[in-house]
Amino acid sequence: MALDKNQIAKRIAQELRDGYYVNLGIGIPTLVANFVPENIHVTLQSENGMLGIGPFPTIENVDADLINAGKQTVTYLPGASFFDSATSFAMIRGGHVDLTILGAFEVSEKGDISSWKVPGKLVKGMGGAMDLVASAKNIIVAMQHSNKGQSKILHKCTLPLTGVRCVKKIVTDLAVLEIFPEGFRLLERAPGVTVEEIKIATEGNLIIEGEIPEMVL
């Protein structure tokens, strides 16, 4: 069975380590916050200028001056801090953020990523995505393996790029993949999904070595 969005987020949460500073993109990545293991402490960064994002507020505590990068109202946790956008991107560009988790339209076997622009559709802008992918120490992409039968795990991206040679790992509804010099190395498969099914859904070069374990969720 292919994973749903929450299961993808849950699998990605297994990559978190105690003490990590993490930037979560919009969509599935935001859900990762719900699955942080209880025995570790992770600090979430929001590029509009905060560390220590908490859950959504109760209606009485909604504050227009306290939002995340998705422009949603949030709260802050003990130990939080606020700062301006230049300082925020100094954290990102300077390699101080341990892990960036974001969505993508396409990823190539070289680790290139397309996530911001579809020609012919309205261009809204890249926001902080180009800065994040160019500088993060570690990038995990959360995405669907294919869209209407079209693979999004490709030899070469077809859409305008967000960044080149930057993605390290991909968690899709079907598999966990790692970018290797020769292509996508298959690390794990979704429960009940066969290697053959993953092969068919992957356009890029897939490296399969030995027995591929099922994800443990």
Place this chain on the structure above:
Amino acid sequence: MNKVVNNAEEAVQGISDNMTVMFGGFGLCGIPENTIKVLSKTTIKGLVCISNNCGIDDFGLGLMLQNKQIRKMIASYVGENAEFERQMLSGELEVELNPQGTLAERIRAAGAGIPAFFVPAGYGTEIAIGKEEREFDGKMHILESALHADFAIVKAWKGDTHGNLIYKHTASNFNHMMAMAGKITIAEVEELVPAGELDPNTIHTPGIFVQRIFQGVDYEKRIEQITITQK
């Protein structure tokens, strides 16, 4: 020295057609809403506006878009605005998209006297086209230039008569760097106090960067997406 003006009408004196003007804020958070409202009621046009976003249809910079006062927009994300889309597609509005961190740093660089700098963001993408590329420590970078403005308009939570500013929570965002980058910086604040009342240890933007300051009125502080936890 007198930096205090009575209101937004007085603060915008000198802003004229075809100038470059920066507006602080991220989405609708921390935008100088008094000054934007007043500018949208003037006949000033042909402006180059620098702001991370461009408001929504009926609030923030969206008001100035409705009146066709903006010729060019420099931003990182311009999603939530139907009139923006219409003007962009019809060619009435020129748009330059920058990666958000690059935008912030270009503004900071202008205020800090740095004409240009190299960043990795955007290397290998369409925004690198025409820009100088250079390798540092095995990694490719592109050259980005400082972004100056004739006027910078910012919003703070508290300010004093010397122009010192304090922001609240995530409403700092682009305001601090923009205050540094304007030839003339206008600060509107929710609470204006006499110099000496703010603890100097807590100032975010030192008053040297601010030329005009006033206490705003009737803040709406709209929220784009109210997300709540049920008790």
